[in-house]
Amino acid sequence: MANPSPEWRAPYTSLSEDIFYARVSPQPLLNPRWVDVNQALVSQLNCGMDFDQQDILNAFSGGRPLHYWQPLAQVYSGHQFGQWAGQLGDGRGLYLGVSSGYEWHLKGAGHTPYSRFGDGRSVLRSAIREYLGSEYLHALGIPTTRALAVVASDTPVQRETTETGATLMRLAKSHLRIGHFEHFYHRHSHQHLREIAEFAIEQLDPDLSGAPDRMEVAFTRYVERSAKLVACWMAVGFVHGVMNTDNTALSGETLDYGPYGFIMDYRQDYVINHTDQAGRYAFGQQPRVMHWNLACLAETLTPFVDVETLGQILNDFPAQYHQAFRSEMARRLAIEPENEQLPELIESIQKLWGLAGMHYPEVFAHLLDDSFVGLSETSGVDQSLDELRHLWSKETSPDLLNLARSQSPSWILSHWLLDRVIQHAERGDDEPVRSLRQSMSDGLMNPSETAALLGGSPPEANSSYHLSCSS
Numbered sequence: 110m111a112n113p114s115p116e117w118r119a120p121y122t123s124l125s126e127d128i129f130y131a132r133v134s135p136q137p138l139l140n141p142r143w144v145d146v147n148q149a150l151v152s153q154l155n156c157g158m159d160f161d162q163q164d165i166l167n168a169f170s171g172g173r174p175l176h177y178w179q180p181l182a183q184v185y186s187g188h189q190f191g192q193w194a195g196q197l198g199d200g201r202g203l204y205l206g207v208s209s210g211y212e213w214h215l216k217g218a219g220h221t222p223y224s225r226f227g228d229g230r231s232v233l234r235s236a237i238r239e240y241l242g243s244e245y246l247h248a249l250g251i252p253t254t255r256a257l258a259v260v261a262s263d264t265p266v267q268r269e270t271t272e273t274g275a276t277l278m279r280l281a282k283s284h285l286r287i288g289h290f291e292h293f294y295h296r297h298s299h300q301h302l303r304e305i306a307e308f309a310i311e312q313l314d315p316d317l318s319g320a321p322d323r324m325e326v327a328f329t330r331y332v333e334r335s336a337k338l339v340a341c342w343m344a345v346g347f348v349h350g351v352m353n354t355d356n357t358a359l360s361g362e363t364l365d366y367g368p369y370g371f372i373m374d375y376r377q378d379y380v381i382n383h384t385d386q387a388g389r390y391a392f393g394q395q396p397r398v399m400h401w402n403l404a405c406l407a408e409t410l411t412p413f414v415d416v417e418t419l420g421q422i423l424n425d426f427p428a429q430y431h432q433a434f435r436s437e438m439a440r441r442l443a444i445e446p447e448n449e450q451l452p453e454l455i456e457s458i459q460k461l462w463g464l465a466g467m468h469y470p471e472v473f474a475h476l477l478d479d480s481f482v483g484l485s486e487t488s489g490v491d492q493s494l495d496e497l498r499h500l501w502s503k504e505t506s507p508d509l510l511n512l513a514r515s516q517s518p519s520w521i522l523s524h525w526l527l528d529r530v531i532q533h534a535e536r537g538d539d540e541p542v543r544s545l546r547q548s549m550s551d552g553l554m555n556p557s558e559t560a561a562l563l564g565g566s567p568p569e570a571n572s573s574y575h576l577s578c579s580s
């Protein structure tokens with residue numbers, strides 16, 4: 110039985126088929142079953158879907174699409190690890206349209222014309238990593254794509270070993286990437302480039318539509334949003350892992366969760382992605398890489414904006430990043446951004462991060478939550494922590510404490526917690542996934558039983574942890 114058709118639009122189809130996208134029929138997974146449906150997000154969306162209905166499960170697992178969906182794969186190009194990679198595109202994900210203010214995108218639903226040598230599938234492990242990772246960043250108050258549901262299946266999918274296929278329903282304000290602009294710029298298709306740039310403005314910055322300097326101002330906003338996003342990541346120790354230009358959204362949302370992670374010991378040179386041998390995407394490199402990605406974007410706008418203006422906007426990035434980092438730290442610490450002691454406080458925190466014994470994201474919880482016990486052995490840093498607390502308590506503003514506390518995690522999505530939750534799901538036990546997602550919906554300041562049980566004891570030698578891109 111079809112659901113009541115929600116308000117559903119597909120603005121991307123206003124662009125020309127076969128130039129900007131290809132229409133694609135999803136391919137079904139075998140014996141699909143829900144791993145989890147993100148009920149908090151479902152309620153927020155008010156999308157009118159009954160997740161007990163078989164047609165919804167079928168549609169979410171690559172079976173017959175709902176009649177109002179318009180599945181299509183978008184084409185884009187990109188720079189990967191600093192090298193021009195040429196045409197890429199949605200190789201295993203489909204845009205479905207826009208509803209409730211979000212673009213819906215089904216990841217893992219089979220081949221598209223842009224799959225190249227890939228199978229168009231996502232394995233269960235990577236679907237769960239993205240599902241929990243994106244909802245965790247959202248709970249931390251960081252701009253990100255959202256995750257609505259994960260479906261598991263019996264479809265075999267070959268990676269280093271044989272795994273099983275899964276789908277993830279991802280929601281974003283926009284899936285436009287720097288790579289969308291690069292695609293047309295590097296093919297010298299300036300008319301199509303103009304169309305996609307105007308489309309981006311209509312979708313993301315509609316207040317600029319028709320303004321004579323809209324391309325320039327839109328670029329300024331891309332720079333601002335990207336500076337803010339990286340500042341948010343750097344304040345909580347998030348490493349994206351594959352900051353290629355095709356994984357960088359114009360909306361300033363965290364996009365494409367592959368080998369991401371949270372650094373536990375503070376190390377600027379921490380590399381999570383083992384294919385990244387040169388350390389291009391190391392934790393401390395992220396602001397610089399975002400600046401580099403924005404330079405690629407600036408180049409694509411040279412047909413419309415003079416080079417000098419683009420250069421000036423681009424040169425503002427480092428200052429904007431530093432300002433955004435200070436504001437983000439102030440927000441997390443419940444301190445007024447203009448507070449004169451803020452730089453000194455940040456410096457003390459950075460010193461504390463550098464000391465062995467404390468996991469990076471725990472510093473905020475140690476300050477904001479009296480009952481926080483923590484994962485790490487803090488005995489070696491007790492004195493520094495006391496000094497920091499003393500300094501901080503004089504500056505903190507009671508009006509800002511509630512918000513800061515609500516976004517201060519009392520538990521961490523560590524790599525070992527994720528691994529253990531995935532192992533359960535691969536054995537058919539989805540309860541830990543559901544329980545962690547529920548804890549994220551309830552707010553990270555509340556303790557999570559599952560996080561305590563499965564994430565409470567770190568394995569030995571976790572600092573050598575690496576992930577591959579294979580997903």
Ligand code: AMP
Pocket residue numbers: 197198199200201202223224225226227228229230231351355356365367578580
């Ligand atoms: P990523 O590194 O995941 O951002 O992927 C880079 C490019 O490879 C994108 O165009 C993806 O759509 C494509 N891709 C990744 N995995 C697969 C897969 N299993 N099948 C088809 N295309 C894929």
Ligand code: MG
Pocket residue numbers: 355356365
């Ligand atoms: Mg990608």
